[in-house]
Amino acid sequence: xxxxxxxxxxxxxxxxxxxxxxxxxxxxxxxxxxxxxxxxxxxxxxxxxxxxxxxxxxxxxxxxxxxxxxxxxxxxxxxxxxxxxxxxxxxxxxxxxxxxxxxxxxxxxxxxxxxxxxxxxxxxx
Amino acid sequence: xxxxxxxxxxxxxxxxxxxxxxxxxxxxxxxxxxxxxxxxxxxxxxxxxxxxxxxxxxxxxxxxxxxxxxxxxxxxxxxxxxxxxxxxxxxxxxxxxxxxxxxxxxxxxxxxxxxxxxxxxxxxx
Amino acid sequence: xxxxxxxxxxxxxxxxxxxxxxxxxxxxxxxxxxxxxxxxxxxxxxxxxxxxxxxxxxxxxxxxxxxxxxxxxxxxxxxxxxxxxxxxxxxxxxxxxxxxxxxxxxxxxxxxxxxxxxxxxxxxx
Amino acid sequence: xxxxxxxxxxxxxxxxxxxxxxxxxxxxxxxxxxxxxxxxxxxxxxxxxxxxxxxxxxxxxxxxxxxxxxxxxxxxxxxxxxxxxxxxxxxxxxxxxxxxxxxxxxxxxxxxxxxxxxxxxxxxx
Numbered sequence: 001x002x003x004x005x006x007x008x009x010x011x012x013x014x015x016x017x018x019x020x021x022x023x024x025x026x027x028x029x030x031x032x033x034x035x036x037x038x039x040x041x042x043x044x045x046x047x048x049x050x051x052x053x054x055x056x057x058x059x060x061x062x063x064x065x066x067x068x069x070x071x072x073x074x075x076x077x078x079x080x081x082x083x084x085x086x087x088x089x090x091x092x093x094x095x096x097x098x099x100x101x102x103x104x105x106x107x108x109x110x111x112x113x114x115x116x117x118x119x120x121x122x123x124x125x
Numbered sequence: 126x127x128x129x130x131x132x133x134x135x136x137x138x139x140x141x142x143x144x145x146x147x148x149x150x151x152x153x154x155x156x157x158x159x160x161x162x163x164x165x166x167x168x169x170x171x172x173x174x175x176x177x178x179x180x181x182x183x184x185x186x187x188x189x190x191x192x193x194x195x196x197x198x199x200x201x202x203x204x205x206x207x208x209x210x211x212x213x214x215x216x217x218x219x220x221x222x223x224x225x226x227x228x229x230x231x232x233x234x235x236x237x238x239x240x241x242x243x244x245x246x247x248x249x250x
Numbered sequence: 251x252x253x254x255x256x257x258x259x260x261x262x263x264x265x266x267x268x269x270x271x272x273x274x275x276x277x278x279x280x281x282x283x284x285x286x287x288x289x290x291x292x293x294x295x296x297x298x299x300x301x302x303x304x305x306x307x308x309x310x311x312x313x314x315x316x317x318x319x320x321x322x323x324x325x326x327x328x329x330x331x332x333x334x335x336x337x338x339x340x341x342x343x344x345x346x347x348x349x350x351x352x353x354x355x356x357x358x359x360x361x362x363x364x365x366x367x368x369x370x371x372x373x374x375x
Numbered sequence: 376x377x378x379x380x381x382x383x384x385x386x387x388x389x390x391x392x393x394x395x396x397x398x399x400x401x402x403x404x405x406x407x408x409x410x411x412x413x414x415x416x417x418x419x420x421x422x423x424x425x426x427x428x429x430x431x432x433x434x435x436x437x438x439x440x441x442x443x444x445x446x447x448x449x450x451x452x453x454x455x456x457x458x459x460x461x462x463x464x465x466x467x468x469x470x471x472x473x474x475x476x477x478x479x480x481x482x483x484x485x486x487x488x489x490x491x492x493x494x495x496x497x498x499x500x
Contacts (some may be wrong), residue, residue: 004135004217004248010379011483012409012444012477022235026211034137036215037380050444052410069137069175069215086401090411090444090475092379095246100215102137110397112237112362112487115230117138118494119243120136121475123379129260129373147360151336159262161300161340194262194300194340196325225340225371227262237362237487240355242263244368254385254467254498272485276461283389286465288424319387319425319465350496352387352466362487365480367388369493 003039008123013103013116014049014089016075020108027108031074033093033120036100037064043097046070049083050090057081064099093120099110127166130225133248136242138228139174139214141200145233152233156199158218158245161225162189168222172197174208175215182206189224218245253289257351258373261352261367263337264299266325270358279358283343283370286350287314293347297322299333300340307331314349325355343370378414380475383498388478388491389424389464391450395483402483402495404448408468412439413477418472422447424458432456439474468495473496 017029037043046059060077064070074083074091083089093101102121106113142154162168171184185202189195199208199216208214218226226245231238267279287293296309310327314320324333324341333339343351351370356363392404410499412418421434435452439445449458449466458464468476482486 001267004133005246008379010411010413010475012411012448012475012494013407013479014409014444015446027234032138034139034213034215035468036135036137036217037429038135038175038215038217050413052443052444052446056442058370066177067181069139069177069213071138071140071177071213088409088444088446090413092411092413100135100137100247102243103492104241105492106139106239107488107490108235109402110362110483110487111237113232113239114238114364114488114490115232115241116479116490116492117228117230117241117243118477118492119137119246121380121477121494121497122246129258130371152359157263159264159338159340161262161342163260163300163342172372190301192306194338195265196263196265196302198336216363225260225262227368229263229366231346231364233360235487237360237485238357238359238364239489240340240353240364240366242353242366242368243493244262244371247371254383255496277484282388284389284463284465286385286387288385288425288467289466291469295481313410318426319389319427319463321388321390321427321463348463350385350387352493352496354388355490358485362485363482363489365482365489365491367478367493368478369387369496372496 003098005100006122007095009093009101009120011091011103011120016085017107017109018086022108029108032071032104034071034102036069039097040066043095043099045095048092052088128223130223131207131247134218134245136228136245141210142232142234143211147233154233157196157229159196159227161194164222165191167244168220168224172227173217177213251346252319254279255348256372259351259370261341261353261370266335267357267359272358277358282321282354284321284352286319289347290316293345293346293349297331298342378473380473381497382470384468384476384495386466386478391460392482392484395463397483404483407446407479409446409477411444413438414472415441417475418470420470423467429461
C-alpha cells in the first residue's frame with residue numbers, strides 16, 4: 001500500500017495518573033500512542049519525552065512490522081528509564097517511514113473511567 | 126455542493142471493549158467511524174483493518190449516498206469477518222470521492238460511560 | 251488581528267442524546283460547535299446538517315461579531331427546523347471570513363457526564 | 376532539534392466548570408493548553424482570550440524554556456485578569472518560535488471525572 005502518514009509527530013499533552021479503579025491491566029490508568037505502519041517495510045520509531053523541569057528522556061526505540069499497528073502504553077516504557085507518574089510531559093515521535101499517530105488516555109482515578117483521544121500533530125512534510 | 130474532505134484517511138486508535146453497562150443498542154460499548162459524503166454522487170468506501178499480531182482484515186465495503194452521512198459501528202462489520210473484541214487495531218478508509226471522517230468510541234465498561242472522538246488523519250491530497 | 255482559520259469546516263460526528271442527568275441547562279446532554287471569529291469584521295456563518303436517511307436541514311444562519319466566540323448548541327437550533335434527538339448527523343459550516351471551529355459533546359445519559367471534543371475538519375483553503 | 380510546530384494556534388472551545396468533585400489540585404475541574412517547545416531557544420508565548428459578550432482579555436505572557444513543555448491551566452492565569460468560571464471563551468496562542476499546542480479539560484462536576492482533548496488548530500504557516 002502507498003505509504004500513509006508522516007515521519008515526525010508531536011503530542012503536547014502527556015500525563016500518567018497515579019491511581020486507578022477497576023481490573024488490571026485493562027482499566028489501569030494509562031496513556032497510549034497508537035502508531036499505524038500501513039507500509040510494506042518495518043518502521044523504526046523513536047520516542048523522545050519532554051518534561052517541564054528537567055532534560056528529555058529517551059530515545060525509546062520501537063520497531064513496527066509492515067502492515068501492523070502498535071498501541072504503545074507510555075506506562076510500559078522502561079528503557080532507558082521509566083516515565084514518572086503524576087508528571088506533565090510531551091512527546092515527539094520520529095520514524096524512518098511514514099506512520100500515523102493518535103494519542104489516547106484512559107483515566108480511572110475515579111469510579112468510572114474517562115477517556116480522551118486526539119490525532120497527534122503531524123509535522124510538516 | 127463543492128466536494129469537501131479527502132479520499133484517504135487513517136484512524137490509528139481502535140479497540141472495541143468487551144463489556145458494557147446500560148441499555149442496548151444505545152449504550153453498548155462501540156467504536157464508530159462517522160463518514161460524511163457532502164458531494165452529489167455516491168461514495169464507494171472501503172475500510173481495511175490493521176492489527177498488531179496478524180495480517181489485515183477487509184476490505185469492508187460501504188456505499189454512502191449523495192448528501193448523506195453514515196456513522197459506521199466497527200462492532201457491526203461482519204463481511205468478510207467480524208472484528209475481534211478487546212483487541213488493538215487501526216483502520217484505513219478509502220473512498221472514490223472526497224469524504225470527511227471522524228472517529229468516536231463510547232466505552233460503557235464501568236457504571237458511567239466515557240467518550241472519545243477525534244478527526245481522523247487526512248492523507249495528503 | 252490577522253485572520254485565523256478557514257471559511258469551510260466539516261464535523262462528521264453528530265448526535266444529541268435523548269436523556270440527561272443533572273441540573274439544566276449546564277448538564278443537559280448537548281452538542282456544540284464552538285466558532286471563533288478572531289477577525290475585525292462580523293462573520294456570517296451558515297450551518298447545513300446532513301442525515302443518514304433524509305435530505306439536509308438548514309441553512310441555519312448565525313452572525314458572530316468581530317473578536318468574539320460563539321459556542322452554538324445544536325440543541326438550540328430551531329430555524330428552519332429543530333434537529334431531532336437520538337439521530338445521527340454531520341454538519342458543514344461555512345463563513346464569509348476565516349473562523350476556527352471545534353466540536354464538543356456533553357453526554358449525561360448516565361450518572362456521570364462524558365465529554366468529547368475535536369477540532370473540526372478544515373477544508374482546503 | 377529541528378523546530379516542530381507552528382507559531383500561531385487557536386482553541387475555539389473554552390469553558391472552566393464552576394464545580395468539582397475530588398481532591399485538589401489534581402481533580403479540580405480545569406482547562407489546559409499543553410505547549411511543547413522542542414526547539415533549542417526559549418519560546419515567548421502570548422495567549423489572548425476571546426469571549427462571546429465582551430472584548431478580549433490578555434495578552435497573558437509565558438516563557439517556555441528550550442526543550443521543555445508547559446501544561447498551562449487557564450484556571451491559574453491571573454495577569455492581567457482572572458478568567459471567569461462558567462463562561463464560554465476561545466483562545467489564540469502566539470509564539471516567537473514554533474511550538475505544538477494541545478487542548479484538554481478535566482470536568483469533575485459530577486461524581487466521576489470526564490476528559491476531553493484535541494490538537495489545537497495550527498494556523499497556516
